[in-house]
Every structure is written in structure tokens, then in C-alpha cells.
Amino acid sequence: MDVARGTFEVVNRLGLHARAATKLVTLAAKFSCEIMIERDGQQANCKSVMGVLLMVGSKGTKLAIEARGDGAEEAVRQIGELFASRFGESE
């Protein structure tokens, strides 16, 4: 089974709030593989908005993504890009 991991930093000013989390979850949901998000040992399903919000991803937080299954590598790559693009926000 494909397994891929990546650790990404929240760089947008407002952090991983509801709209940003929506984008992350919508992206994750496009992949059939299982995707988890983790912070300081606390884990959540990356396809759950509430789970993602509960990571309390303020600016500067580092979050670990782990994907298992079909398209795992591509999923982690695209998620990394989304973090880097500040979830489409201007600051």
C-alpha cells in the first residue's frame, strides 16, 4: 500500500480557520486514500472539518499529514501546495 508523509507549516495570518479547513478537507476528500492530520500526538481525520479545526492550527503551527492508499503521494504533494499558497488567502 502506498504511504506518504509530509510536515507543513501554517503560514497564513488567520491560521487554519473554517474556510481554510474547508479547502483542505475538500481537497483531501478528492482522494480515495485515508489521510490523517496530526499535531503534537493528537490525530484527526483530514476529511473532517471539525477534526481539522480542532488541531487549532494557528500561524506557525507545524502539522503532519499522513496518507495511506491510492494516490497517497499525490495527495500529500497537493496538500503541501495548499499550505504554501496560504489556502488562497492574501496574507
Add this chain to the structure above:
Amino acid sequence: MKTEEVEEKSDTTSPSDEPVHLEGIPGSPGLAIGPAVVVDVRRVGVPRHHVKKHAVDRELQRYDQAVEVAARGLREVSERIKGTAARAEASILEAYILMVEDEALRGDVERHIRLDLQCAEWALDGAVESMAQQLRDGGDPYLAERSHDFEFVGDRILGSFLGRPKALSLPALEEPSIIVAKDLSPAETAGLSRDFVLALVTEMGTRTAHTAILARALEIPAVVGVRGILSRLGSGDRLVVDGFRGRVVLNPTQKIIEKTTERAEKHLAIVRGLHELKDRPAATKCGEPIILRGNIELPAEAAIAIGEGSAGIGLYRTEFLYVDRADLPSEEEQYATYRKVLEVAGDRPVVLRTFDIGGDKFASSFQVPPDMNPALGLRAVRLGLAHPEIFSEQLRAMVRASAHGHLRIMVPMIAQLREFRAVKELLARATRDVDAAGHARAAEVPLGVMVEVPSAAMIADELAREAAFLSIGTNDLIQYSLAVDRTSRELAYLASPFDPAILRLIRGVIKAGKDRGRPVSVCGAMASDPLAAVLLVGMGLRELSMEASAIGEVKEAIARVTLAEAEGAALEVLELADGAEIEQAVTAQFAPRLSDLLDAGSDDS
């Protein structure tokens, strides 16, 4: 809605002692002074009870159903604002939809249901609250604020459970208070007690909305459509409510309070005076008898209407049996309810309207397609004919109840003759079934048409040939003729019963009834306005039906006018082409002599 209120509060509230006058729409006459109780009907009264082990799957199913309803509602709003400038709102709605359907939330809810044996509402409330708490404890002030989003989502799901028990919706009041809410459902309004509720104020609604109609029936002063009041007021704040003029005063001065008290006493004296005359039959000054009947929504209102001197029930809205519950009322339950109303009415006639569900009334028993304009969609007789088994059950219950008094059946929303014939056939079959089951019934159950769709008014002569009676529902007739949503505040100016188009339609229906020898009545809000009632008598009507609280005033108004005067005025205004001019002409002729009835709430004197 939580988030919105918090945001509104932060930029509009400026605590000050200056009185603030807010304009709304008069919902129910009367004056009140007292402390406010702000009601957020979504957050109060979350049911908390344990479920049996074998029932946990059913609780989960209930949860999934509520999620589906809540998500559908949000998607509708989202669709509506798509393509508008509200991009930020659209994306937050996307987030809400995902949160409503969230797997992690469902996982927590399932755990509370399966392991703690909590009912679905309790499980949801607990899950949402613990998630919101985690977010608040996270240490990021911006994200901590988002805990309101969780609560909002929880409220949406909570409000979507089928068969939500209504008794839990309102808080217990410790002293007589003024209820202030965004909106109240008919069931919530109906559950209010006159002794403890001084008045109602809502942000939503119009005069013909159900909150207002029920408030009038319960004789609770009400002002509806008061924009932004919730962001300016908290529980315990004193306010003055003027249900005659549709005004609310926050932070009233001592002078305003004294003046209001004086007006309230004056009004009370008039009401008492009218009440003493309640046993006098209604007639014009010259002695022409006019039949005044009451409109009711709840069986308990029948006694109120009869107590006001009503000559029967002109409109019993039976859909109350269907709303706010998960199952359908059985034939037996309906029979028992209708029978009670007939027994209260004694030898006075009672007109039962078959269910008018759809439109602005939501019934959880029926799944109505979400993609329709509800007012123009599958409602009332259309819904009944689409579900003949449910409709027939109601008709059988009515036929059986006919054994206990003078029962008539009225069919709402008839648009074509074909629909009326179909109902006639169903009624004939229901009658045969009742006979076959060996139940008693009246020899004859008159079947009439509620004329509220313009097409029905235009073919009134055809309908009168086959119907036992016609009754004009002015609220919907106005809504459909002038293409104006009856809950729209901006368009309230269009919704006038004095509009020439409405008067001409009514004139046509009256003529059709006369030609065919069928009784015609008016059972809309128009009949409860003393001026409009005088005009209707002048146009030839001899039967009016209205909320119980208006009967005394209308009776007194009619008694002060001769038939010749009313007929003269009707002839004159039917020549006019403008609604405002018509209203002015009627006012100029009759208002001086009815001023105490019209201006009981005026502060000019």
C-alpha cells in the same frame, strides 16, 4: 446564528439611557410595558433522556435524518446566494455544510448514543459543546471565536430533528414578561400563556403571518418585523410595546410609561364595554342581520370564540394536527379533536378546512420537494389529492364528527373545477366507508370552496354550481393576485385588501353566490378590520369570519352603520381605480363615527 448576533452586537450596541423608538408592523392590538425575555428557540430545551439499548440504532437514524434536513436547508441558502456578491457568506456556508455532515462529529455523537445511551439531541449537544470547548482552550483567540461556528452548526442540526417536542421550546417565565425572538413558530406561539406573556416582539413576520394571527387569537399584543431589535436588547431590559401602531420603545422614559398606561386603561374600558354587548346579535343600524363567526387554529380557541359572541366557527384550520410531529394524526385522533370543537359550538355551525400544509407552514409528516416556491407548490388540496390515502383519513374523521353538530367542510387552494370534483368523489367514498364501519354521521355534510386563488374567483359561478358554499380567503387572494409574498416586509404596502383588483374579485364571487343561491363569506384578515368589514357588508356579504378578538369591534362597527350607507359607499369606491384612494374614501366616510374602535390605541387624544 450565534456568530451573527455577536458581530452585530459589537458594532451597534451603545449602552445609553435615551429612549430608542423602533418601527415594526402591528401584529396584534394592545399595549404592554415590562421586562424583555430574549428567546433563542434553538438553544433552549435540548431534550435529555436516556434511550434503551435496543433503540440506539433508531437514535442514530434520527440523527442522520436531522443532518440531512439541516444540510439540505443550508444548500438551499447557498444556491440562492450563488452568483451574488456574497462570496464570503457563500464560502462560510460551504464550511457549515461540511461541518453538519462531518464524520468526526458523527463519530462522537454515535459514541454518546451507543456507550452513554443518550438520545440523539443530547448526544449532539454534548459532542458540539466539547468540541467548542477544545477550540476555546486551544490558545488561539481567532480560532477560539470559531467555536461559535460549531454551536451554529449544532443549532442547525438540533432544529432539524423531526417531531421536536414543542413544550420544551420556551423558557419558564418567572414574572410577566415581553417575549422577544427572531421568529416564533405557530406551535411556540400557541404554547404561550396570556397570564405570563405581556406581549410578543419578533424580528421576522408580517400581519398575516402565523405569529401575528395567533397572537390576536390569544389576545396578546404583538409587534412583528422589528428589524435589528435582538442586537439592541438583552433579557431584563424594560420596553414598551404598542401593538396598535407597530412600535417598540427601548429604555422608555417615565413620561412614555405614564402615557402608555393611560392609553392601555382607555383601551381596556372599550374592550370591556364591547364584551358586555357580546350576547347581542350582530346587525346593521337598520336591523339587517349579519352573521359573525370566529376563525380558530387550536381546538381550545373554539371556546374563546364562542365566549366572544361568535355565531359559530367560520374557519377551523385543521393543519395544526399535522405540524411539529413526526407521525400523521390517526382518523381516531382527528375524530376526537373535531368532535370536541363541535360539542363546544353546540348548535352553531363549524366550518372545518381540510389541511392546508405547505406554503409557509411546515409539516414534518410530509416530505415536500425542496425545489419549489412553496406558496405556488404542492400544498393544501394539491397535496391532499397527491396523497389520497392521507386526505381520505381526514375526510372520514370529519364525516364521523358530523354526528355531533353542524359540520361543514371547506377545501382550500382550489384552482380548478376538476380539483373540487375530485374532492367531492373522495368525500363520497369516505362517507360510504364511515357507513360501512357502522359509525354515526349527519345526513348531509356540506362541501364548500375556499376562494383564495384568483382563478377560482374568476370561475366562481362554475364553482357555485357544484359547491354548497363559498368562502373568500383574502390573505392568499391578495398574495396571489398582486404577486406579493405575504411574509415580505418591503412589499407589505402592496398587500392591501382595498386594492381595486381584490374588491372586484370579491364582488364577482358575491354575485356568483347570489345567482346560484349559495352562501358566500369572507374568512380572511380583511373581515376583522372594522372599516373593511363595513365595506364588505355594503358589497353584499352577510357572513364574516375573523379572529375571536375582533368580533366585538366588528359587531359594534356594523351596528353604527345603516345598510344603505354601506351600500352607497361600496358603489362609490368600486368606481375608484386606486387602492389608497379607496381606503381614504372609506376612512373619510366611516372613521369619524368608528374612531373609538379604530383609535383605541391612538395616542393623539
